[in-house]
Every structure is written in C-alpha cells, then in structure tokens.
Amino acid sequence: MKKFLQILLTFCCLSFVFSGLLGCGYSTTTGEANVNNAEETKTSTSTNDEGYPAPPATIENAEFKLLDGGTFNLKASKGKVILINLWATWCGPCRKEMPELVKMQDKYRDKGFEIIGLDTDPESPEEIKEFAEKMNLNYKLGWAENEMVNEFFKLAQMNGIPQSFLINREGKLTGMFRGGGSSVVEKMKETVEEIVNE
Numbered sequence: 001m002k003k004f005l006q007i008l009l010t011f012c013c014l015s016f017v018f019s020g021l022l023g024c025g026y027s028t029t030t031g032e033a034n035v036n037n038a039e040e041t042k043t044s045t046s047t048n049d050e051g052y053p054a055p056p057a058t059i060e061n062a063e064f065k066l067l068d069g070g071t072f073n074l075k076a077s078k079g080k081v082i083l084i085n086l087w088a089t090w091c092g093p094c095r096k097e098m099p100e101l102v103k104m105q106d107k108y109r110d111k112g113f114e115i116i117g118l119d120t121d122p123e124s125p126e127e128i129k130e131f132a133e134k135m136n137l138n139y140k141l142g143w144a145e146n147e148m149v150n151e152f153f154k155l156a157q158m159n160g161i162p163q164s165f166l167i168n169r170e171g172k173l174t175g176m177f178r179g180g181g182s183s184v185v186e187k188m189k190e191t192v193e194e195i196v197n198e
Helices: 002-021 092-111 125-135 146-156 182-196
Strands: 024-026 033-035 081-087 113-119 140-143 163-167 173-178
Touching: 081 092, 081 146, 081 182, 092 113, 092 125, 092 182, 146 163, 146 173, 163 182, 173 182
Parallel strands: 081 113, 113 140
Antiparallel strands: 024 033, 081 163, 163 173
C-alpha cells in the first residue's frame, strides 16, 4: 500500500509539473481540464497580418461582462491595441504567464494597449476578485460564456487555455498565442511591442 501511495504521489507531482509547462485543455461541455500535447500548445503564429482570419462577427459583436460591472465590445475598441486572454483560476500555465501580462499592461497602457482577461469558467465575481488581488492583476477581467469560448477555440483551432488574441488598432487579428511556455510568452511580448509601436 505504501508503494502504491508513493507511485500515486509521484504521478500527481509529474502531472502538475507538465501542466505548468504546456497548456490546460478545456471541455466547454463538461468543464473538465486536461493537458494538451506540447506540439499543439507551443505553437504561435507569425507576427504579420497575413494568414490570420478576421475575428468572426460573433466575437466582434459580443458584449463580455467585466468584473467592474461594465462590458467589453471588440468592435467598439477600434483605435486601441487589444490582447484578449482566455484563462481560468485552476490553470497553471495561465497563472505562470500572468506576471508578464501585468508587465505588458504597465509598459504600454499609455500607448492605447489594453488586456482583457476572459475567465472561461463560471467562477463567481468574489472568486475572481480574490484571485486577481492575489496575482496583482492590473488589467480588465471578465467572463466568456461557453458559446464564446467555443468561438475562440474555433478561431485558434485549439481547445485549451491559455490562449491570447492580439487585435490591432484597425480591429484586425495580428497574433494568436496558444498554450503555455516561455517561447509562446516571448513571442507574444515581441508581437505586442511591434503592434503597439506601429
């Protein structure tokens, strides 16, 4: 029995470590998390406009509820550079990239850059506020309903979080960053800097 518990504990520890290195999968029908494979989650696309689909009208026209009581609409945000980040409190890779998102928001806030963090779980405002305070988050937080999460997953061609979508001042998609890992975060930082300074 003791050996079984040691094996189980080792397995749990390794699972946690690997989930932090990759990305968290998510089922919008069951709400269950799983770990995506490294090849899929470490993919990010090039930094130019070419090859990116336009954000679908369902995303462009959606009104996302924000934690502060307001709403966010992508179409109404033209003139700003927007980074939409899909996350959840239980997602290790999401937590790991958040300090970098905080730094980007601080660095580019005065240049019309805004991060919108959309929680993919139906967590309460109190849970999210507590989490945001613990993580020192300085950007807007809100929720994406299951239907909208599925729209983002279709756009990225990946069912997992974290995922981020960079929209330029003209409202065009200029970057998609799928999964966790330092290479994805570095690519995101480079692309944000380029688009903000265009």
